[in-house]
Amino acid sequence: MEEGKEEVKSFNDLGVCEQLVEACDNLGWKHPSKIQAEAIPHALEGKDLIGLAQTGSGKTGAFALPILQALLETPQAFFACVLSPTRELAIQIAEQFEALGSGIGVKCAVLVGGVDHMQQSIALGKRPHIVVATPGRLSDHLSNTKGFSLRTLKYLVLDEADRLLNDDFEKAIDEILEVIPRERKTYLFSATMTKKVRKLQRACLRNPVKIEAASKYSTVDTLKQQYLFVPDKYKDCYLVYILTEMSGSTSMVFTRTCDSTRLLALMLRNLGLRAIPISGHMTQAKRFGALNQFKAGECNILVCTDVASRGLDIPSVDMVINYNVPSNSKDYIHRVGRTARAGRTGVAISVVNQYELEWYIQIEKLIGKKLPKFPAHEEEVLLLLERVSEAKRISQMKIKEPGGKRNRKGGDDDGEEEIGRYLNGKSSKKSKKH
Incomplete structure (x- = not known):
């Protein structure tokens, strides 16, 4: 082995204090990931950071450990704020802060949409150390929750900054930056360095250290990537064929729209497969429910939109299927990053x-390689046609049933009874009354 390759053996070597090293150990973090090894020493020296790292690289630990160490030295309420583009990611970041800080009594508050405003105000009244939030809801609380401010904030983290900078969030982020102290540490983490990320970097970081823990757009070597070129009318058959061929796998199936997540999940369930949907049209409670069912292994197929393509740490995913190929090839990187995480192997199949x-073709250009075909025999696939067509027809009827139309407030009732029963931990045949 070359000299210098073994320089960093543990979190201890990076300057992380004993209590937090123990917390890492309890979480099963034996060695720092590349982004952690490079970012933590600079962060502990008090530098601002820009971290570019692919999904699943351990970014949360890279900013949570330095923040917790600084909090230990000078404990105070509202010490750090982490901004995240999605509710699920915000909750996951908070869970990681709580897990790392469990031995030192760290309190977190999560501020996201879709959850009762008053509950969140009560949580803020308890003066947490860490606030993890989506930008819109944080801005709302800063304007409307009496007695809440971030005037004493010491750390700001922008996670998945490339997604935080779309038009939906821009106004809220500007409002937040207006009311927090300029004298603070700022960490910006992003999978990609876009023009907007550069602009934000100039706006709120001071002499940052830039850490790039991966080549610009890459997929990990342990990921086996394949594709299938199929006529659109047989796409459902090919999906069912792949899921049946790989029946022991835990799979995520990515679709383009919220409506198709529901339709596909119902169709797959009608065929006896344990599928559940997650999309932005679902209520927050149902999204959590679906995610927990999937994490617990009670269903092994998660049908989702890009709401689940980043930041969700679901360690046991064996396979990602792109039922719809993303029009933005960078989204492909994020989707397939759900599998083959932290050194494990995984499979990604795109049904084109x-x-x-x-x-x-744009995806192949971006990743710089031609992918092999997934071996599928059309005559075998088409044997499924009648069953798949019937299952889809039944699902469409269920979605169109009276009372099964999506309500105007963004809820989702279509096909809900079936999925709702499943989310309550029972299949439709065994549902219990609460």
Whole structure:
């Protein structure tokens, strides 16, 4: 082995204090990941950071450990704020802070949409050390929750900054930056360095250290990537064929729209497969429910939109299927990053129809390789056609049933009874009254 390769053996070597090293140990973190090894020493020296790292690289630990160490030295309420583009990611970040800080009594508050405002105000009244939030809801609390401010904030983290900078969040982020102290430490983490990320870097970081823990757009070596070119009318058959061929796998199936997550999940369930949907149209409670069912292994197929393509740490995913090829090839990197995480192996299969070929070619250009075909025999696949068509027809009828239309407030009732019963831990045949 080359000299210098073994320089960092443990979190201890990075300057992390004993209590936090123990917390890492309890979480099963034996050795720092690349982004942690490079970011933590600079952060402990008090530098601002820009971290570019692919998904699943251990970014949360890279900013949580230095913040917790600084909090230990000077304990105070509202010490750090982490901004996240999605509710699920915000909750997960808070869980990681709590797990790392469990031995030192760290309190977190999560401020996200879809959850009762008053409950969150009560949590803020308890003066937590760490606030993890989506930008819109944080801005709302800063304006409307009496007695709450971030005037004493010491650390600001922008996680998945490339996604925080879309138009939905821009106004809220500007409002937040207006009311927090300029004298603070800022960490910006992003999978990609876009023009907007550069602009934000100039706006709120001072002499940052830039850490790049991965090549610009790459997929990990332990990921086996394949594709299937299929006629659009047989796409459902090919999906069912792949899921049946790989029946022991835990799989995430990515679709383009919220409506198709529900339809596909119902269709797969009608075929006896344990599928559950997650999308932005679902209520927060149902999204958590679906995620927990999947994490617990009670269903092994999660049908989702890009709401689940980043930041969700679901360690046991064996396979990612792109039922719809993403039109933005960078989204492909994030989707397939759900599997083959932390050194494990995984499979990613893209089911490409005639309308998506151009997008698929862009993906191959981006990752710099031609992918092999997934071995599928059309005559075997088409044996499924009748059953799959019937299952889809039944699912469409269920979604169109009276009382099964999506309500105007963004709720989702279509096909809800079936999925709702499943989320309550029972299949439709065994449902219990609460």
